[in-house]
Amino acid sequence: xxxxxxxxxxxxxxxxxxxxxxxxxxxxxxxxxxxxxxxxxxxxxxxxxxxxxxxxxxxxxxxxxxxxxxxxxxxxxxxxxxxxxxxxxxxxxxxxxxxxxxxxxxxxxxxxxxxxxxxxxxxxxxxxxxxxxxxxxxxxxxxxxxxxxxxxxxxxxxxxxxxxxxxxxxxxxxxxxxxxxxxxxxxxxxxxxxxxxxxxxxxxxxxxxxxxxxxxxxxxxxxxxxxxxxxxxxxxxxxxxxxxxxxxxxxxxxxxxxxxxxxxxxxxxxxxxxxxxxxxxxxxxxxx
Amino acid sequence: xxxxxxxxxxxxxxxxxxxxxxxxxxxxxxxxxxxxxxxxxxxxxxxxxxxxxxxxxxxxxxxxxxxxxxxxxxxxxxxxxxxxxxxxxxxxxxxxxxxxxxxxxxxxxxxxxxxxxxxxxxxxxxxxxxxxxxxxxxxxxxxxxxxxxxxxxxxxxxxxxxxxxxxxxxxxxxxxxxxxxxxxxxxxxxxxxxxxxxxxxxxxxxxxxxxxxxxxxxxxxxxxxxxxxxxxxxxxxxxxxxxxxxxxxxxxxxxxxxxxxxx
Numbered sequence: 369x370x371x372x373x374x375x376x377x378x379x380x381x382x383x384x385x386x387x388x389x390x391x392x393x394x395x396x397x398x399x400x401x402x403x404x405x406x407x408x409x410x411x412x413x414x415x416x417x418x419x420x421x422x423x424x425x426x427x428x429x430x431x432x433x434x435x436x437x438x439x440x441x442x443x444x445x446x447x448x449x450x451x452x453x454x455x456x457x458x459x460x461x462x463x464x465x466x467x468x469x470x471x472x473x474x475x476x477x478x479x480x481x482x483x484x485x486x487x488x489x490x491x492x493x494x495x496x497x498x499x500x501x502x503x504x505x506x507x508x509x510x511x512x513x514x515x516x517x518x519x520x521x522x523x524x525x526x527x528x529x530x531x532x533x534x535x536x537x538x539x540x541x542x543x544x545x546x547x548x549x550x551x552x553x554x555x556x557x558x559x560x561x562x563x564x565x566x567x568x569x570x571x572x573x574x575x576x577x578x579x580x581x582x583x584x585x586x587x588x589x590x591x592x593x594x595x596x597x598x599x600x601x602x603x604x605x606x607x608x609x610x611x612x613x614x615x616x617x618x619x620x621x622x623x624x625x626x627x628x629x630x631x632x633x634x635x636x637x638x639x640x641x642x643x644x645x646x647x648x649x650x651x652x653x654x655x656x
Numbered sequence: 657x658x659x660x661x662x663x664x665x666x667x668x669x670x671x672x673x674x675x676x677x678x679x680x681x682x683x684x685x686x687x688x689x690x691x692x693x694x695x696x697x698x699x700x701x702x703x704x705x706x707x708x709x710x711x712x713x714x715x716x717x718x719x720x721x722x723x724x725x726x727x728x729x730x731x732x733x734x735x736x737x738x739x740x741x742x743x744x745x746x747x748x749x750x751x752x753x754x755x756x757x758x759x760x761x762x763x764x765x766x767x768x769x770x771x772x773x774x775x776x777x778x779x780x781x782x783x784x785x786x787x788x789x790x791x792x793x794x795x796x797x798x799x800x801x802x803x804x805x806x807x808x809x810x811x812x813x814x815x816x817x818x819x820x821x822x823x824x825x826x827x828x829x830x831x832x833x834x835x836x837x838x839x840x841x842x843x844x845x846x847x848x849x850x851x852x853x854x855x856x857x858x859x860x861x862x863x864x865x866x867x868x869x870x871x872x873x874x875x876x877x878x879x880x881x882x883x884x885x886x887x888x889x890x891x892x893x894x895x896x897x898x899x900x901x902x903x904x905x906x907x908x909x910x911x912x913x914x915x916x917x918x919x
Contacts, residue, residue: 551748569766653754654754
């Protein structure tokens, strides 16, 4: 209860501010309507009319909630209107990008820790790669992959997601693989351990806490990458495409519902990663 | 065993070791000559920078001497390592937190390619030797500092090296735990007949444990005195109040002071 109360307090605060902002932003439309009809309206009449507009500037929480419910549970999950359907498309893309990002991040980190020349040549580029805005890069990656004959959108989406998610894994793994101190390395030397054994028995297990800490960041980055990958022209599936459709066709409810669906997906992904981390920690004897 | 007792196990002749540092070369060891025989318990004592740890690391092939000869079991330190001539105990226990105590003890055994059955059997045996029987399944954080260090000694004993090199193994522990571990170390030494090289900066510890005390001094790191202890092999803790003990401790202290005067 001690942990729930602060969260609920903040949530209640957000809802109150949200309602107030909805009234304030949607009132403009009500006043315009009244002016066109040549009538005047009082605030008491305005407020109810800001709550259920078809195309509100800022839909109030209950409208978003209803639309979200309709999208999640109101139709067959195979329907093109189902947020479960689009959410699954985004989830699939996120997982592919996440996997690709982990593999790329870990392999690069291994190479960087092992070879000084890699440390000096690759690391700066890895950092620079993250300064390029992904929204600028995403259309290029999509165009390029269709040039290469990849008509399937899954591949460019995964690449964009991996582009964002490899970096936290890389940075953490470099730190983690270098975590063992000189004494621990000396100990293995007295056993005559090979480099491979040093890696498998010392460096790799020592890097695991760093690895799992990076996964939470990486999975969120991967989701963002996937959604960005779904935004450019041509995408019709996925939460990103849904948001774009909502915004382009003046359907704010669709946009907001997709946004919240993405937030729920992000929350689920982080809970899953946290669960896997707890399992791993238990196996590695970490107390608590 | 008796005629083995005079076999030289470690022999250093005219050993020099120079570190190249940013501030120029540092002579860590200068003209070190020392013979350690089979079954000796040798302590290296001196202030920091006297090269006691460097010498131990050179024996373990963790440092390479600049000149002179160093033989371990008649081989170079590198060859001796490959023959598993020694186990090394560091100041910190350095147990892997992700492995159980038994798992930690198996680490060298895995690397050296012992069979699964032999790993288990040896782990049981050394756990008993350091009086940690029944703690194999615990993780390091569940053990006290003294128990962790005992586990690290067990790890060094697991592959049956004849030489045990200990670099201030009890330096980080409190006095009471230290006393007990000193007693246990002597028992262990008596039971296994190993040759032990022991770095310390505690005079009572050095005198209590050793058959041979090597007094060293810094800048450059060198040996200033080698004392063969007349104390019997059987040593109860209260031997530290005996006249012989106090006399040896006095000589060690004098040796340390003499080394400092030369600065």
